[in-house]
Amino acid sequence: MVRLTLEQTAREAAPAGCLATFLDLSHRSFTDVSCLGSFKNLERLDLGHNCLVTLEGLSACTNLKWLSVIENKLVSLKGAEVLSKLQVLNAGKNKLTRIDEVKSMTSLGALILNDNNITSICKLDPHHQLNTLVLSKNPVITFGDALVNAKSIKKISMSHCEIESIGSSLAACVELKELRLAHNKITTIPSDLAKNTKILNLDLGNNLIERESDLKVLSELRYLRNLNLQGNPIAEKGTLAKKVMKIVPNLRIFNAKPIEAISQNENSGKGSKLKKDEEMPDRDPIDSNTEKKEKRKRSKQQVQSPEEPAAKDTPPAATIAAPVKSALSDSKKKKKEKVVTEQDKSSRPKSKDDKASFDDTEGKAKKESKKKKSANKGDKDAGGIDDTEVSFAELMFSGDGGVPEPMPKDKTQATAVDGKFVGGLVIDHTKKRKKAKGTPIDASDLKQLCSAPEVGAGGLSGWD
Template identity: 55%
Template sequence: MARLSSDQVLKDNNAADPTSVTTLYLTHKALSDITFLANFINLEKLDLKLNNLTSLEGLRSCVNLKWLSVVENKLESLEGIQGLTKLTVLNAGKNKLKSIDQVMSVVSLRALILNENEISSICKLDQLKDLNTLVLSKNPIRKIGEALMKVKSITKLSLSYCELQGIDTSLKSCVELSELRLAHNEIKCLPEELKLNSKLRSLDLGNNVITRWSELKVLKLLTNLRNLNLQRNPVATVDKVTRKVKKALPNYRYSMLDQ
């Protein structure tokens, strides 16, 4: 079924009036067109996962949306979400997105999940003052740049499988960061500026190219760190270094180090 009518949606949801519907689950419907949602102006939660969407233009009138999932579609752009000023959660993972510029105007966003796309650079997210979760894993980003320089609210950040060679000073303003995932990259060294992320509790550095203790010594300044993954880094096979890591983190509860 490639097309749905608003009448069919109402029937499926035992509703008589589209304005009375606040939640819709329209997954696995082979949808390529969502213009039928134009009259569902009070929708707050919408799940469109696993369809054939190439555009979100049909959502422009759904101005009350707070939660939106468009996972596993065929989107190359997020055009159409700019007017969704109440949106707090957007999950657009597993699409064909190359840019996230359209999210800049959605200042209400708290969670932005864009894993497994084709995003090669991150625009500045300065306006997203309430953003606390950002997932960009499995995108060819390579550099974080200044995208997060003014985003102080982030607590969870995932950049695994992003071809990163380092994080430099790009996270120094993320002072609320508690969970950082950087596995499966090409990171050689942790910058001294990481000490500014003093609330870090979980740090995943598995499958990188860290070779020496000097590239990790900032860890001893992360006194709140509880979970650390260094598995499959050259450094994780050196007993002398692993002892230094454990000594530097006397309060850690769970550390994955190659045996």
């Protein structure tokens, strides 16, 4: 048993002493903090990661507004019921089974009780300032009438519980903007959810929803931006995304994917199917056979030209005269070679001066041939990466150097690795041509490169 003493608290609170308004006593293995009664000016107190079993020692700290007792061994919140000014209470990761003491904390704005053993929620009628309620990872079966008059609540997280139905429990929560009910046993989306018209984020993943008729309610949620239905039987149908996009036209994220990406994938799938149909149309076997025969005839006609007749048409006299002609052609070749060698000998330089002039002319000829080759090569490359007429924004290529890809709208998808980009890639030239001077830069290219990506509403919240 480790008891907190006045001397220790005085050291922590120095130089303010008993007038201190904030104390951090986390990670100390304390089991008793009854000496804090003399610190009546405390407004913020952190007792997280200790071994507290009760909060009775805090009954004198009536000015507390912020209290964290996360990861202790609390079985109840007894001793904290007198903290009427408390605005934030974090008692997550304890062994709580009931939260009746919360009824008197009428100033609460955020109540965080995740990872406990709570089975039911007490009425939160007097909590007119309650903004956030986190009860995830508790064996709660139903909401009951806990939130019947909770008109100011904006965020509810009750994921990983045992909730079977929502019903009309949230009908009064007209200011609700974020509702997380993933990993439960919910079978239907209630029609009363239409009263929560201000919902931005709705997470119903990993439940038992299977009827498409339940999706009609979503059309009333005109501000809905982020929807998750993954892990439900209804999500196994491939047409779900299309139906949801029709019902909720303002949706930006569906099943953790941007709507733009989903629509692009669908369009690309349609395009590939159309291309295959165009490239491989339905043909009759008779037509294909006739086409093959015509191709064979054409190839034979090309081979058998009028100047070079086929072996069948040649007379026997021509076959006898063939070796004689070859012999004559060989003799002519030998004579030409002799003439060429004599010309080379005559053209060779006799003196040192003549030799130097000969080397210069030969070097100039080689340089000219190299220039011609490089010019031809540049003409070949001009239609590809180094084309100055193509804008920089269009010159996006895949990592394997293959088919061009469009520039990713979300610039965060590209990650830099050794000067190159992986994901939606920028060009890495191995052979670069200098761009002509004075070529104007397109204004649309600059907008695509410099504009910041639009961030969709409805990301993961930091409070859960």
